[in-house]
Amino acid sequence: MTALKQQQLFDEIDILPIDIKTKIVDKILNSISPANKTIDDLWIKEVNKRKNDIEADNISLVDGDEVFKKISQRLK
Template sequence: MPTVAKKIIDDVLLLPTDARVSLVEQLLTSLNLPTQPEVDRLWAEEAERRIAQIERRKVKLVSGEKVFLDIRKKYRR
């Protein structure tokens, strides 16, 4: 970790909890991450896309049991 970042972290850890919470909120906001409604919308779109693929028989369904069995076989030592 760069020295400047380490110094900032050391200083921030000395702040009261409410100030650290505020700082974390500001840092997270600065990352421009998708909001929960955006994430929910994207998951709904993905679910609809997958349902359509299943209905059009474009994908082969595999049980979770088989998937995990295959994984265990593949990575068994």
């Protein structure tokens, strides 16, 4: 693909609505690293477990900023 054609493609992408852009990104990522249904199913199971734990107050949540602050302190 020539540099001019690449630039034309990029220009076209720039004006697309976000939902189409995300579909393009998904398509590109899947072409680089195809989805693995087994792994996806395991992640869905884990997400649902964590969601249930949060809703049942079985775990305590920590603010993300606090986590990064503690990490930063440890690395100093």
